[in-house]
Amino acid sequence: MNDTIYTMGVDVGGSYIKCVLVSYNKEINDHKVLDKQTEKIRKRNPKIVASEIVTDLLKRNNLDYDKDISYLASTGEGEMVERKTGHFYSMTSHSRGGKHFFPDAKTVVDMGGLYVRAIKIDEKGKVMDYKMTGQCASGSGQFIENISRYLGLAIEEVGQMSLKADNPEIPSGICAVLAETDVINLVSKGLSTPNIVKGINLSIAQRVVKLLGALKAESPIALVGGMGMNEGMVQAVEELAEGKKNRDFKFLSSKDAIYSGAIGAALWGGFRYYKLKEKGVTL
Amino acid sequence: MNGLENLLGKCKEYAFDLEFNRAKQWKSEDDKRVLVGYMPIYFPREILHAVGAMGVGIFGGGDRKQIIKGDAYYQSYICHIPRSIIELALDKHMEHLDGFIFPSICDVIRNLSGIFKQLKVGKFVKYMDFPQNFLPEVGGKFYQDEMKHVLKYIKEINGVKLTTENLNHSIELYNKNRKLIEHIYNVRQEFPWRISIEDLYHVIRAGTVIPVEEHNEILEELCAIIDEDIGAPMDKIKVVVSGAFCEQPSIGLIKAIEEAGCYVVDDDYMLGSRMILADIDSKSDNPLEAISNAYINHSQYSSSIYDVHNPKEYRLAKIVKERGADGVIFASASFCDPSLLDAPIFQNAFDELGIRYIAFQYSENINQYKVIKEQVGTFSDSIKLWED
Numbered sequence: 136m137n138d139t140i141y142t143m144g145v146d147v148g149g150s151y152i153k154c155v156l157v158s159y160n161k162e163i164n165d166h167k168v169l170d171k172q173t174e175k176i177r178k179r180n181p182k183i184v185a186s187e188i189v190t191d192l193l194k195r196n197n198l199d200y201d202k203d204i205s206y207l208a209s210t211g212e213g214e215m216v217e218r219k220t221g222h223f224y225s226m227t228s229h230s231r232g233g234k235h236f237f238p239d240a241k242t243v244v245d246m247g248g249l250y251v252r253a254i255k256i257d258e259k260g261k262v263m264d265y266k267m268t269g270q271c272a273s274g275s276g277q278f279i280e281n282i283s284r285y286l287g288l289a290i291e292e293v294g295q296m297s298l299k300a301d302n303p304e305i306p307s308g309i310c311a312v313l314a315e316t317d318v319i320n321l322v323s324k325g326l327s328t329p330n331i332v333k334g335i336n337l338s339i340a341q342r343v344v345k346l347l348g349a350l351k352a353e354s355p356i357a358l359v360g361g362m363g364m365n366e367g368m369v370q371a372v373e374e375l376a377e378g379k380k381n382r383d384f385k386f387l388s389s390k391d392a393i394y395s396g397a398i399g400a401a402l403w404g405g406f407r408y409y410k411l412k413e414k415g416v417t418l
Numbered sequence: 419m420n421g422l423e424n425l426l427g428k429c430k431e432y433a434f435d436l437e438f439n440r441a442k443q444w445k446s447e448d449d450k451r452v453l454v455g456y457m458p459i460y461f462p463r464e465i466l467h468a469v470g471a472m473g474v475g476i477f478g479g480g481d482r483k484q485i486i487k488g489d490a491y492y493q494s495y496i497c498h499i500p501r502s503i504i505e506l507a508l509d510k511h512m513e514h515l516d517g518f519i520f521p522s523i524c525d526v527i528r529n530l531s532g533i534f535k536q537l538k539v540g541k542f543v544k545y546m547d548f549p550q551n552f553l554p555e556v557g558g559k560f561y562q563d564e565m566k567h568v569l570k571y572i573k574e575i576n577g578v579k580l581t582t583e584n585l586n587h588s589i590e591l592y593n594k595n596r597k598l599i600e601h602i603y604n605v606r607q608e609f610p611w612r613i614s615i616e617d618l619y620h621v622i623r624a625g626t627v628i629p630v631e632e633h634n635e636i637l638e639e640l641c642a643i644i645d646e647d648i649g650a651p652m653d654k655i656k657v658v659v660s661g662a663f664c665e666q667p668s669i670g671l672i673k674a675i676e677e678a679g680c681y682v683v684d685d686d687y688m689l690g691s692r693m694i695l696a697d698i699d700s701k702s703d704n705p706l707e708a709i710s711n712a713y714i715n716h717s718q719y720s721s722s723i724y725d726v727h728n729p730k731e732y733r734l735a736k737i738v739k740e741r742g743a744d745g746v747i748f749a750s751a752s753f754c755d756p757s758l759l760d761a762p763i764f765q766n767a768f769d770e771l772g773i774r775y776i777a778f779q780y781s782e783n784i785n786q787y788k789v790i791k792e793q794v795g796t797f798s799d800s801i802k803l804w805e806d
Contacts, residue, residue, distance in 0.1 A: 206653070214677045221653030222679050224795030227803070261804060262796070407653055407802060418651050 138162050140205035140408060141169075141198060144401030145185055145219070146228065146394075147212040149248035150277055151175050151361065153397040154188040156196055159205075159405030166235075166402060170196055171394050181215040189218070206404030206418075210396045220418050221407060223400050226254055226262055231402050232395025233357035234260040237387045241353040244343060244372075245395070246362030248276040251339070253346040255353065260399075266350045268342050275339075276361045278311050279368075282318055282335055286328055293332055297367020300333030307338070314338065333367060340371035344379060355385040363392025422643050425636060426617045432624035434482055434669075436506060440628045441474045442514045450576040454568075455512055456519040457503070457527055458664040459720055460690035461546070462709050464698070465565050467588035467630060469578040474515060475626025475690070478502040481668040481783045491533055492526070497753040498781045499665035500530040507539045516575055517542040519568065523664055523722045524756050542571040549714070550724050558710040565706055585705035591630045593697045598637035599625075600692070602644065603684060607741050610656070610681035611649040613640070616673045622688040623666075655744040655801045659685040660734055661761065663720055665751035665782050674787040675747065679798030683741045686720070693718050721756035730760065731767035738773055744801050745774035747794065752779045774801065 139160040146153040156170040172188050189207070193200055200207070200218065209216035210228035225245070233243030234256065245252045252267035268275070283293050304326060306317030314335070321331050339362070347356065362368050369388045376384045391398075411418065432440055438453075445451045452471035456463075463473035479485070479502030487508050488501030506512055517540045520531035531545040546564050549557025569580055599622060605612060613621075621640060625633035659675065663686040675682060696716040699708040717723075719730035738746060748764065750757035761777060768775050776797045778790050 219652065221802075222677075222795070223802075224679070224792065224799050226792075226796070227799040403799075403803060410802075411653065418653055 140405060141203050142401045142404040142408065143189065143192070143204055143207040144210065144228070144397035144399065144404065145189060145207065145216045146210045146225070146396035146400060147181055147185055147215045148361070148396070149275075150280065151248065151393070152181060152185050152188055152215075153394050154185075154192055155394055155397040155401050156192050156198075157398065157401040157405065159402065159408075161405070161409045166405065168235075168391075168394070168398060168401075171391070171397070173393060181212065182217060185216045186218070189216075206401075206408045208400035208404035208407075210400040220404065223403050225396055226252060226265060228396045228399035228403065229359055230254050230256045230262050230399065231260045232397070232399030233359050235398050235402060236359065236389045236392070236395065237355060237357045240355050240357035240387060242347070242350070242356040243395075244347070244356060244358050244360075244363075246276060246339075246343065246358060246360040246368065247396075248280075248361055250275055251343055251346065251360075251362075253343070253350045253352060255350055264350060266346045268346065278314065279335060279339070279362065279365070281311075281315070283332070285315070285318065286322075286331065288328070288332070293336075294364065294366035294368065296329050297333040297336050297365070298370060299329035300327075300367075301330065303330045303333035303337055305334045305337045305341075333371065336365070336368045336371035337375065340368065340375045343372050344375045347376065347384065348379065352384070354383065355387050357395075358386055358388045359392045359395035361393045363388050363395070364390060421639070422648075425639055425643070426620060429617075429620040429624035429636065432628055433620040434480065434623075435627065436479060436483060436511050438474055438511070438514070438627055441472060444472060444629055445514060450578060452517070452572055452575050453515045454517045454519060454572070455515040455540070456690075457521060457523070457530070458499075458690060459521060459523055459722060460548075460693040460717075461519055461521050462565065462713070463630070464585060464588040464592045464709060465569060465580070465706070466572065467591065468585040468705075469569060469572050469580050470576055471516075471572050472629060473626070475623070476503055476506070476512070476518075477623065477626070477666050477688075478782050479506055480666060481670070481785050485783070495753055496526055497665050497751050498783060499751070500526055500533075502782065503530060504533060507534065507537065512539065515540055517544065517571055520545045522547045524754075526755075527664075541575055544568055544571065548723070552714050552725055552727070554711060554714050558707070558714050561710045561713060562706045565709065582703060582705055586700045586702065588630075589698045589700040589705055589708065591634065593700060594634050595625065595630055595637065596692065596694060597697070598634065598641055601641050602637070603692075605641075605644050606681075607683050609644075609647075609649075609651070610654075610683055611651045612644040613649075614673070615676050615682040615685070616669060619669065619672055619687055622691050625691060626688070653802065654679050654681045655798045656681050656683045656742060657745050657747050658683060658734070658738050658741060658743045659687070659747045659749055660764070661721070661748045661750040661754075661757040661777075662687050662780075663689040663757070665754060667749060667751075667780050668782060668785060670785055671749075671780055671787055671790065674791050675794050678791045678794035679802070680747070680794060682747075683743055684737050686718075689718060689720060693720075721760045729767075731764050734764060735767065735771055735773060744805075745776070745797065747797070748775055748777035750777070750779050752781050
């Protein structure tokens with residue numbers, strides 16, 4: 136029985152818009168991410184960027200929105216996605232996305248452009264508890280992006296660069312403005328780029344480890360969101376967590392971690408499609 | 419669709435016109451016309467209409483008026499609406515209004531009426547008590563006397579005497595107004611995507627600052643449009659919003675609730691326009707008594723009414739059931755005593771009745787909704803994903 140449907144998830148973040156196309160089959164409990172795309176918003180209108188990504192993905196896969204897509208779910212700044220079936224709150228989506236990557240995960244850490252949030256989940260991906268960083272940009276992916284720009288690095292290079300560090304120095308973790316001044320001083324002191332980058336990763340990792348402690352997180356822990364793709368950040372989190380007493384955390388990361396919100400939204404979309412269908416509701 | 423956009427655009431303009439230009443224009447067309455500002459929650463505008471006056475809803479400056487002078491009149495632990503109303507008065511936004519009515523809501527509004535008297539704003543200032551005794555021969559009689567008192571003020575200004583015929587005609591117009599508004603809510607109950615709560619809010623609020631005849635035309639046109647199958651449904655839960663009957667949430671907040679995954683199928687945002695739940699008798703020989711009877715027997719509950727024999731928590735539960743809502747959002751203005759004192763009563767009852775709810779507080783001038791959106795979004799997701 137072929138009861139496979141197509142769903143899409145669009146995650147509008149502070150810096151990037153991520154979109155995925157998923158095939159979903161409830162009968163055989165199967166789903167596959169068929170295609171994905173990320174766009175940096177830059178100074179463009181996020182509504183237009185989101186609409187273009189959806190159109191691109193559909194075109195690439197010879198699909199028609201009205202005929203073929205059973206559910207398009209937005210997450211993040213959902214109002215930027217004009218054509219959609221429903222919206223899921225980003226914590227809900229990232230939890231499901233974390234489960235998609237690592238079905239055994241008991242905690243998901245969403246490390247995004249604007250904040251970091253540690254979420255405790257149950258076996259179905261339901262949010263049980265969470266803790267998140269405050270408003271300061273020094274604990275966010277946007278901060279890493281800014282610093283990488285100052286250092287003349289592409290954001291994709293930051294992770295590998297961090298792995299080469301041998302003697303990192305940690306800048307201020309309280310305020311992005313102070314941290315940026317610290318970085319200027321570190322450059323003036325002649326500290327190598329890998330050591331500066333690693334120091335920044337460690338600074339954010341300190342916050343992540345604090346959140347995990349406050350949440351009484353359980354292992355394994357999935358690191359998702361844009362910063363989850365940064366190998367240097369994953370290493371920094373692992374190093375700092377290792378040093379904590381009574382903590383035996385196992386961290387999991389994926390090269391597609393940035394898509395966790397979009398994938399989670401698309402999967403919840405599939406779940407909702409069938410749930411509504413059972414009730415005789417079609418959208 | 420252009421017709422709808424034009425209609426909604428016009429209402430949006432009226433709703434937040436803090437200069438009350440349409441009312442000003444209406445008054446300028448005839449020397450005998452009188453404008454009377456009234457505060458939330460409810461005032462029987464029929465009696466003004468019948469004597470050549472028009473009620474003008476004063477619902478504060480929201481997030482469109484910077485408060486400088488208003489803060490000097492109230493302590494920090496007082497809600498926001500009286501500050502913005504004072505600011506509007508001191509900045510001469512209401513200079514063309516002849517009088518002001520302060521329906522009894524709470525001590526803060528009573529004090530506001532005193533401040534208006536001290537500042538000598540308008541030709542009269544009336545703090546209007548509403549009956550808390552729901553016996554027609556007691557509370558009803560009292561209410562009629564209060565209405566006569568208001569009519570006396572108007573007569574002193576324009577010399578127009580109330581006639582039975584005129585008041586019955588006015589009652590008919592407002593009956594129609596309420597019926598049309600209710601029709602929109604009924605359509606939204608089934609098809610909430612046909613008009614957003616934000617647009618509906620503009621439409622109803624516009625009706626408080628323009629002539630009722632004009633508002634009825636707008637409503638009729640709107641009803642004809644939304645009776646057609648327009649818009650596309652979205653996967654959202656249905657909620658009832660309760661607690662925002664006086665100080666109005668900013669439009670951004672009203673919008674944020676629907677953006678976060680809810681359809682608001684009932685609310686008490688502009689409660690005064692929907693306060694009377696049934697037609698008022700428009701054929702009566704004593705129309706003041708008819709208005710009074712309607713209030714006594716067919717008015718909506720509110721946090722400023724203490725009707726012990728008709729508990730408000732069960733009345734809200736009935737609305738939730740009738741509207742097919744999945745839950746309730748208790749939205750109270752910060753420091754709003756009536757709303758916040760009622761909250762535990764509602765919530766205890768809803769815990770027992772198994773009605774899901776969340777609660778938050780707002781101020782009319784807040785424009786950061788991230789936390790509220792998170793709360794509402796989580797509420798919506800938990801119902802969509804985890805409820806059978």
